[in-house]
Amino acid sequence: MSADNIRMTIQDIADAVGVSKTTVSRYLNGRYNYMSEETRRRIERVIRETEFRPNKAAGSLKTARTDLIGLVIPDASSMMTPHLISSICDECTANRRKTIVVSTHNDEDKERRLVKELIAHQVDGIITATGRNLALYRQIDESGIPVVQTDYLQGNSPLDVVLVDHYKGCERAANYLIDHGFRRIVFLIRSSKDGYGTFAPREEAVRTVCAARSSEGVWFEKILVEDSAFGDPNRFRWGLQKINMQHREQPTAVFVGEGLLMGHVICAFSQMRLSFSSHFTISGYDDTRVAATCGAGHALVLNQPLIQMGTMATRILLGRIDQNMESKEKVRCLLDCTMTIPKSFE
Amino acid sequence: MSADNIRMTIQDIADAVGVSKTTVSRYLNGRYNYMSEETRRRIERVIRETEFRPNKAAGSLKTARTDLIGLVIPDASSMMTPHLISSICDECTANRRKTIVVSTHNDEDKERRLVKELIAHQVDGIITATGRNLALYRQIDESGIPVVQTDYLQGNSPLDVVLVDHYKGCERAANYLIDHGFRRIVFLIRSSKDGYGTFAPREEAVRTVCAARSSEGVWFEKILVEDSAFGDPNRFRWGLQKINMQHREQPTAVFVGEGLLMGHVICAFSQMRLSFSSHFTISGYDDTRVAATCGAGHALVLNQPLIQMGTMATRILLGRIDQNMESKEKVRCLLDCTMTIPKSFE
DNA sequence: CTGTTAGCGCTTTCAG
């Protein structure tokens, strides 16, 4: 009996100790209330020496628990996902669970297939960040495999949901800009994201705040950025140039509605040798944290609480799994963006 | 018999079709050579209608194959990991495998524990990107669970290894800079990375090239950047200022030895209103792709082939799993960096 | 306090 044999069974342990499989199984599941100190310590010693770990797949057959949870990501290579994935994996491992990660590449059919495969692996629950295939997830949830929805979502969900409160964050940021003297708010969003998913409320919030404060001379403009612009830095410089030239009398704040745009906007801004001032500024989402470094802290910046989101989603899921709280109402958890206020604003 | 019941068994299918479990099992494993067209089609129909998927955990008991592979990541929230994770997950799912992802946070003991847990889940193989616990992995590999090492590695490995050829990439980049007239090469690296893991060969390559071409008037300087500098953008500006002021007569190329530094260097450069020229330039690793946007393509940039690395590692691992090619020699796969040459250099 | 027994859902001989 050596530690070399990676695939031992509890029978091996039982033989070594001189007890039955059952007793070893009891030990492994912490049911030593009715076990002699003696046997307990002997089993303990052998298991420690051999570094034995019971075969989870085998156990799951009886318990219907694999301690595996499925994570469905729309695009694992996106800059936003590492924090989400890592927080979910960490929260799972902290609770002796493991995470199976699959990436759908925004393909709805592929997602269906992958989710079915996760279930074939008997995952105890699923976290999805895709916002698609809601009917499928609802069906799964109802059949007893809890599903928690994160991040992406359009409209209502029949599931537990953890979301960023983009409306509130943007509302707050817009008010902040206006309070500090900016009157013309130029909202930038990629045309491919316009009105979609988590992006619609961002625009809505800024637009609404501007409308509500129009008596103070505030107005809202919106500019759609084509995806093709990402290939050509000149496009961003021209765009900023144009914004900067128009309405020069009005203190203007560019509000970047989406995290990937920010990098390009800040870089263009920096290359044009413009400066942050009370007359012209850049603000908005900054998922790649480029504004934090390149903008040198001069930009009012909104960040999504991705880590908190992952942790929260996992906690809710594990809660559902542990106490079969099907009957209890679904939760809808809204997380606040963090807003980083530049020193110059204070 | 409806699709509602997520957890059917092959017995249910067998009953519905009117055959035995065995026949259904045969069908599922594609062994219809000795099966009547008739039964085959009947089984096929029921399975399609019910969307039945066999319980993988149960099957694995007999086959000793879970179709699960373990992925051990040093820090899942790092900017470099998304591409690695996504390419591995994708390559796995493309081969009907799934990936269990764990993150060690660079904690060697935690890693040992997590790896043991992966094995308890009966993973068919492991990909690790940590470069630690080599002895443990070797033992696992020898006991029949193949392990592939990626990315991080110091020295030799008794395992299959997929690495970026940093030496070659840096050598090539350094020669390119010198060929284009730069004489003073200033190598920047974080002191916390100095001489460690994948970073040592980068410095070594640049240093060696400079030494070899010293007769052309080339020389090498090295500057260590403290981690504390990341909090304060001024530090980077001062540093660049200093580099720029010294030896003004010599065409100087800053060579950023590490991907996260690049963002800060490029931003400082841009804020100082310096320009890329044949007299002063920035080059090096750019994992966050900030140089590609902010530098507007003026920087000579090295990128790690992370996606290729993940795909390759997975292929090798699956190869080991499929054909029990224990006896065959271990492979050591070196992948080239991509070098992006600015237009102004051509 | 401990062991016997019967499965969990699937695969795989071995007989028909």
Add this chain to the structure above:
DNA sequence: CTGAAAGCGCTAACAG
């Protein structure tokens, strides 16, 4: 061409 039966490694009554 198909089915009966045994067993993968573990858990959970149920007896002792």
